[in-house]
Amino acid sequence: MSLTPRVLEIRQKVLSRNDEIARGLRERLRAHGVFTINLVSSPGSGKTRLLEVLLGRLVGAGIRAHALVGDLATDNDAQRLARSGAPVRQILTQGRCHLEAEMITQHLEGWDLDACDLLVIENVGNLVCPSSYDLGEDARVALLSVTEGEDKPLKYPSIFNSADVAIITKVDLAEACEADLGALHANLQAIRPGIAVFETSARTGAGLDAVLAWLDGRLSEAHAASGTPGR
Numbered sequence: 001m002s003l004t005p006r007v008l009e010i011r012q013k014v015l016s017r018n019d020e021i022a023r024g025l026r027e028r029l030r031a032h033g034v035f036t037i038n039l040v041s042s043p044g045s046g047k048t049r050l051l052e053v054l055l056g057r058l059v060g061a062g063i064r065a066h067a068l069v070g071d072l073a074t075d076n077d078a079q080r081l082a083r084s085g086a087p088v089r090q091i092l093t094q095g096r097c098h099l100e101a102e103m104i105t106q107h108l109e110g111w112d113l114d115a116c117d118l119l120v121i122e123n124v125g126n127l128v129c130p131s132s133y134d135l136g137e138d139a140r141v142a143l144l145s146v147t148e149g150e151d152k153p154l155k156y157p158s159i160f161n162s163a164d165v166a167i168i169t170k171v172d173l174a175e176a177c178e179a180d181l182g183a184l185h186a187n188l189q190a191i192r193p194g195i196a197v198f199e200t201s202a203r204t205g206a207g208l209d210a211v212l213a214w215l216d217g218r219l220s221e222a223h224a225a226s227g228t229p230g231r
Contacts, residue, residue: 015132015133018100018101018102018133018134019101019134021100021101021102021105021136022101022133022134022135022136023134023136024136025101025104025105025135025136026136026137026138028113028136029113029119029136029138030138030222030225030226031226032113032114032116032226032228033114033117033222033223033225033226033227033228034113034116034117034118034119034222035117035118035119035138035139035215035218035219035221035222036118036119036120036121036135036136036137036138036139037118037119037120037121037137037138037139037140037141038121038123038130038135038137038139038140038141039051039120039121039122039123039141039143040123040126040127040130040131040140040141040142040143040159040163041123041125041127041142041143041144042125042126042127042144042148042152043125043126044125044145044147044148045125045143045144045145045148045169046143046145046169046170046202047122047125047143047169048069048077048080048081048122049202050143050167050169050200050202051067051081051120051122052080052081052083052084052202053202053205053208054208054211054212055067055081055084055085055086055120056083056084056085057208057212058084058086058118058212058215059084059085059086061212063117063118063219064115064116064117064118065084065086065116065117065118065119065120066086066087066088066111066116066118066119066120067081067086067087067088067089067119067120067121067122068088068089068090068091068099068104068107068108068119068120068121068122069081069088069089069090069091069122070091070093070098070099070103070121070122070123070124071090071091071092071093071124072092072093072094072095072096072097072124073092075090075092077090077122078090081122087111089107091103091104091107093124096124096129097124097126097128097129097130098123098124098126098129098130098132098133099121099123099124099130099133099135100133100135101133101134101135101136104121104135104136114228117219117222117223118215118219121135121137123135127152127156127159128156128158128159130159131156131158131159131162132158138218138222139164139165139218140162140163140164140165141163141164141165141166141167142159142160142163142165142166142167143166143167143168143169144166144167144168144169144184145168145169145170145173146168146169146170146171146173146174146177146179146181146184147170147173147177147179150179150180150183150184150187151187152184152187153166153184153187153188153190153191153192154187154190154191157191160188160191160192160195161191161192163192163195164195164196165195165196165197165198165214166188166192166195166196166197166198167197167198167200167211168181168184168197168198168199168200169200169201169202170201170202170203171199171200171201171206171207172201172203172204172206181199185197196214198210198211198214
């Protein structure tokens with residue numbers, strides 16, 4: 001006898017509960033004027049390094065950015081990000097390959113959301129499971145490096161189709177690894193037509209101004225929508 005129907009039923013209930021928590025979390029964050037992004041990528045894409053540099057520049061510009069970091073084990077990434085001066089908390093998933101909305105709610109406890117402009121959630125390195133879980137974010141940002149291959153969006157369509165923005169990382173290595181950036185852009189647009197794409201390098205700083213300009217625009221929109229003053 002196949003157990004598939006029962007497995008599907010349990011999965012649907014889990015996702016339904018997660019979506020309900022995520023909706024409440026999104027409303028709460030928006031009421032405080034907090035813009036929230038969910039960073040997703042495969043392991044080794046340079047997600048933490050890019051975020052470390054971006055947080056440093058945001059804090060330096062007076063943006064009150066906070067970060068939650070998901071990993072199966074260790075708080076190594078949280079320690080790295082804390083060097084930016086932003087408040088950072090580690091979420092240990094104890095073997096789960098993704099973050100869930102309830103984890104975000106629990107780890108926000110004690111933070112003054114009125115003292116937060118931007119919440120960045122660094123998801124567990126995985127391009128499959130995180131695509132199914134809404135974390136209450138305003139924007140899902142999918143990262144992929146030039147070293148991963150131009151066909152990455154085609155191999156993992158769900159995560160890129162659900163993303164609002166794509167960031168190509170490590171573009172300083174594009175020539176060395178013979179990456180075809182034109183093909184990469186074409187594949188992203190094939191999966192998610194019209195998606196905004198930024199080419200970046202955390203090492204050289206290339207493309208970071210464009211990402212920060214996009215963030216600044218979204219922060220202004222979040223403040224205006226909530227009625228909170230711009231900061």
